[in-house]
Amino acid sequence: MSKVHYRNCNLCEAICGIEIKHENGEILSIAGDKNDPFSRGHICPKAVALKDIYLDANRLKFPVRRTKNGWRQISWEAAFDEVTAKIKEIQTCHGRNAVAIYQGNPSVHNLGTMLNNRELLKCLKTQNSFSATSVDQLPHHFAGWAMFGHPLLIPIPDIDRTDFFLILGANPLASNGSLMTAPDVANRLEAIKQRGGKVVLIDPRKTETARVASEHHFVKPSSDVYFLLAIMNRLFAENLINLGKLKDFTDDIEILREISKEFSPETVEDITGISASEIRRLGSEFGTAKSAVCYGRMGVSIQKFGSLCHWLINSINILTGNFDRAGGAMFTAPAFDVLAAAKGGNVFNRWQSRVRRLPEFIGELPVVALSEEILTEGEGQIKALITSCGNPVLSTPNGNQLDKALENLEFMVSIDIYINETTRHADIILPPATGLENSHYDVIFNAFAVRNTAKYSEPLFVKTDGAKYDWEIFQELVHRLSGETEHLKSEPPEVKLDLGLQFGKYKLSLAELSENPHGIDLGALQECLPNRLLTENKRINLAPEVLVKDLHRLKTGALTVSEDFPFALIGRRHLRDNNSWLHNSERLVKGKNRCTLLINALDAERLNLQNKQMVKVSSRVGTIEIPCEITENIGRGVVSIPHGYGHGRAGVKLDTAKKYAGVSLNDLTDERVLDELTGNAAFSNVRVRLEAR
Ligand code: SF4
Numbered sequence: 001m002s003k004v005h006y007r008n009c010n011l012c013e014a015i016c017g018i019e020i021k022h023e024n025g026e027i028l029s030i031a032g033d034k035n036d037p038f039s040r041g042h043i044c045p046k047a048v049a050l051k052d053i054y055l056d057a058n059r060l061k062f063p064v065r066r067t068k069n070g071w072r073q074i075s076w077e078a079a080f081d082e083v084t085a086k087i088k089e090i091q092t093c094h095g096r097n098a099v100a101i102y103q104g105n106p107s108v109h110n111l112g113t114m115l116n117n118r119e120l121l122k123c124l125k126t127q128n129s130f131s132a133t134s135v136d137q138l139p140h141h142f143a144g145w146a147m148f149g150h151p152l153l154i155p156i157p158d159i160d161r162t163d164f165f166l167i168l169g170a171n172p173l174a175s176n177g178s179l180m181t182a183p184d185v186a187n188r189l190e191a192i193k194q195r196g197g198k199v200v201l202i203d204p205r206k207t208e209t210a211r212v213a214s215e216h217h218f219v220k221p222s223s224d225v226y227f228l229l230a231i232m233n234r235l236f237a238e239n240l241i242n243l244g245k246l247k248d249f250t251d252d253i254e255i256l257r258e259i260s261k262e263f264s265p266e267t268v269e270d271i272t273g274i275s276a277s278e279i280r281r282l283g284s285e286f287g288t289a290k291s292a293v294c295y296g297r298m299g300v301s302i303q304k305f306g307s308l309c310h311w312l313i314n315s316i317n318i319l320t321g322n323f324d325r326a327g328g329a330m331f332t333a334p335a336f337d338v339l340a341a342a343k344g345g346n347v348f349n350r351w352q353s354r355v356r357r358l359p360e361f362i363g364e365l366p367v368v369a370l371s372e373e374i375l376t377e378g379e380g381q382i383k384a385l386i387t388s389c390g391n392p393v394l395s396t397p398n399g400n401q402l403d404k405a406l407e408n409l410e411f412m413v414s415i416d417i418y419i420n421e422t423t424r425h426a427d428i429i430l431p432p433a434t435g436l437e438n439s440h441y442d443v444i445f446n447a448f449a450v451r452n453t454a455k456y457s458e459p460l461f462v463k464t465d466g467a468k469y470d471w472e473i474f475q476e477l478v479h480r481l482s483g484e485t486e487h488l489k490s491e492p493p494e495v496k497l498d499l500g501l502q503f504g505k506y507k508l509s510l511a512e513l514s515e516n517p518h519g520i521d522l523g524a525l526q527e528c529l530p531n532r533l534l535t536e537n538k539r540i541n542l543a544p545e546v547l548v549k550d551l552h553r554l555k556t557g558a559l560t561v562s563e564d565f566p567f568a569l570i571g572r573r574h575l576r577d578n579n580s581w582l583h584n585s586e587r588l589v590k591g592k593n594r595c596t597l598l599i600n601a602l603d604a605e606r607l608n609l610q611n612k613q614m615v616k617v618s619s620r621v622g623t624i625e626i627p628c629e630i631t632e633n634i635g636r637g638v639v640s641i642p643h644g645y646g647h648g649r650a651g652v653k654l655d656t657a658k659k660y661a662g663v664s665l666n667d668l669t670d671e672r673v674l675d676e677l678t679g680n681a682a683f684s685n686v687r688v689r690l691e692a693r
Pocket of ligand 1: 009010011012013014015016042043044045046047175176183
C-alpha cells in the first residue's frame with residue numbers, strides 16, 4: 001500500500017513543500033503539497049531530481065580513493081585516518097593556512113552541514129576559507145553589514161504586499177527567487193498586477209521574468225549603479241524623500257543627496273542605455289507609489305560595482321520610507337533565528353589574501369584568489385584543499401586555471417556524492433547520505449523568505465547501511481583533527497535545531513513541527529526596527545565610509561571597452577538547471593540544447609551568423625566554441641551563455657552530464673575582473689570577441 005511523505009524540496013532557495021507518494025522503497029510520484037502554507041502546491045520541474053539523485057547509479061555511497069588504477073572503495077576508518085593524517089602533516093610542515101577549504105552552494109541547503117561546518121572551520125584555523133558566497137552574493141552581505149551591522153541582515157522585498165516592484169538583474173521566474181525565497185513567484189508577481197500594482201524589470205536580457213513584468217528595460221551590463229544613482233537623484237530633485245519612522249534612527253541622508261547630484265538621468269542615459277525620460281518616470285513612480293520596493297540579484301551582484309548597487313538599492317528603499325513597512329523591504333523573523341545570538345562588529349579586511357592582498361569578509365577570502373594561492377610558491381602557499389559539495393572548476397572564474405591548480409595540490413579531500421569536474425582531483429572523496437535520506441529544516445532560506453513559516457522534514461528513506469550523514473562526517477573530522485575523541489560524541493542536528501526553535505520568537509519545538517508535516521504559517525513579514533539593527537549605535541548608516549569611498553571607481557570611462565573584445569558576456573540560468581549539480585538527471589537536461597550563445601539579431605546579421613552556427617568566443621583567459629541562438633531578447637552588444645555546463649573533462653564520472661556536456665562559461669570568465677571593494681567575482685560584462693566557425 002502506498003504512503004505519502006511531506007517535506008521541503010531543498011534543491012533551491014524556494015523551499016517548496018512537496019508530497020512524495022512511495023511504496024516499498026519506491027517513489028511513485030513527486031508533486032506540490034497544496035497544504036504547504038508557503039508554496040501552496042507550487043513546484044518546478046527540478047523537484048523530480050530528488051528521486052533521480054537518490055537513484056543515480058553515479059552517486060557515491062562509500063568513500064573512494066584515487067589510485068594509479070582508478071578509484072578504489074575504502075573503509076570510512078581508512079578514509080578518516082588518511083584525511084586527518086594528511087591535514088595534520090601539511091599544517092605542521094607548512095602552517096595552518098596551507099590547508100584551504102571551499103564550501104559550495106549545496107552546503108547551504110543542508111541542515112547537517114549548516115549546523116556543523118563552523119566547527120570544522122574553527123578546528124582548521126585557516127585563513128584560506130572560500131565559498132560560493134564570493135561567487136554571487138557577497139555584495140548583499142557587505143551592504144547589510146555596512147548599513148545595518150550584520151552580514152545576514154539582508155532586507156527582503158515584501159512582494160506579497162507591494163504596489164511597485166522594481167527588479168534589477170534578477171530572474172525569479174527561472175530561480176524561483178534568490179535571496180528572496182519566494183515559491184510560486186509567478187503567481188506572487190501576477191498578484192501585484194492584479195491589485196493594480198506594477199512590476200518593472202531592468203535587465204540586459206528580456207528574461208522569462210520580463211514576460212510577466214509590466215515593463216522591461218534593457219540596461220547595459222554593469223551600468224545599474226548609474227541607473228540607481230539617477231533614480232536617487234530624481235527622488236531628491238522631486239522632494240520624494242520621506243523616511244517616515246526611519247528618520248528617528250537613520251543617519252547621513254544629506255551625504256546621499258550630495259552624491260546623487262552629479263548623476264542626473266541625462267548624464268547616465270548613454271552609460272545605461274535607458275533614456276533620461278524613462279528614468280525620470282520610473283523615479284517618480286517609485287517615489288509616489290503607495291508602497292514600493294527595489295530588489296537586485298545576480299545581475300547586480302556579480303559585477304564590478306555589486307556592493308555599490310546593493311547599498312544604493314537599500315538606500316532607495318529607505319529614502320522613500322519603503323523599509324521596515326508592509327510592501328517595502330523588510331527583515332524576516334524566522335523561527336530558528338540565525339541571528340539570535342549575533343553581535344555586530346567588524347568582519348571586513350581583518351586579513352588579506354597572500355598574493356593579491358584581497359580582503360577577507362566574514363572569515364572568508366574571495367574565491368577569485370583560490371587558484372593563485374595554490375599556484376604561487378612561497379610561505380603560506382595552499383598545499384591541501386577540502387571541498388564540501390562544491391564544483392568550483394565549473395562555478396568560479398577562470399575554471400581552467402583552477403582545474404590546473406588543483407593538480408598541484410599535495411592533498412585534496414572532497415565531501416561530495418559525485419566524481420565531478422572538481423572532485424576528480426581529490427585523493428579521497430567522502431560521500432554523505434543524500435537528500436531524501438536526510439531530515440531537513442531550512443535554517444538559512446527561512447531567514448530570506450518573503451513570509452515567515454517553519455517546517456521540519458523527516459528523512460524519507462533510511463540511509464544505505466554503513467553510509468554517513470554530512471553531520472557525521474563533519475563531526476568525525478573535527479573529533480580527529482582536534483584530538484578530542486574521548487569526550488565528544490556524535491550529535492544529530494536536531495538537537496541544536498530543537499533548542500533554536502524553543503528559544504526562538506515563536507517558542508516552537510521540533511515535536512510541534514513534526515506534528516505539522518505541511519509546515520506552520522507564522523505570518524507576513526513584520527516591522528522590527530530599530531530593535532533588529534546590529535550597528536553599534538542601533539542606527540541605520542546610510543552612507544558607510546567604505547562604500548562612499550568606493551564611488552571613485554565610477555569615474556568616466558569605468559565601463560570603457562577594448563576594441564579587441566567588443567561584446568559583453570553575461571550568464572543565465574534556466575528553470576531546469578541549478579548550477580552544475582542537477583545535470584546528471586536525464587529528464588532535466590534532455591531536449592533542446594540550452595547551452596547556447598544568445599546574440600541579438602542585429603549583431604548576428606552584422607557578423608553574418610546563422611542560427612545554431614558554431615561561434616568561437618574568446619576572452620582574456622580562454623576560448624570556447626558554442627552554437628549561437630539568435631534572438632531579439634538580448635541587448636545589442638551583449639551575449640549570454642548559461643552557467644553550470646562543461647562536463648566534457650576527462651575523468652568525470654557523470655554519465656548523463658557528459659552526454660549533454662556543453663561548454664563552461666567559466667572557461668571565459670576572468671579571475672582578475674571583480675568588485676574591487678569586496679573581491680566578489682564579476683561574471684557579468686566579461687569582455688569577449690566572437691568569430692564565426
Ligand atoms: S522551485 Fe526549488 S524548491 Fe521548489 S520544487 Fe523547484 S527546485 Fe525544489
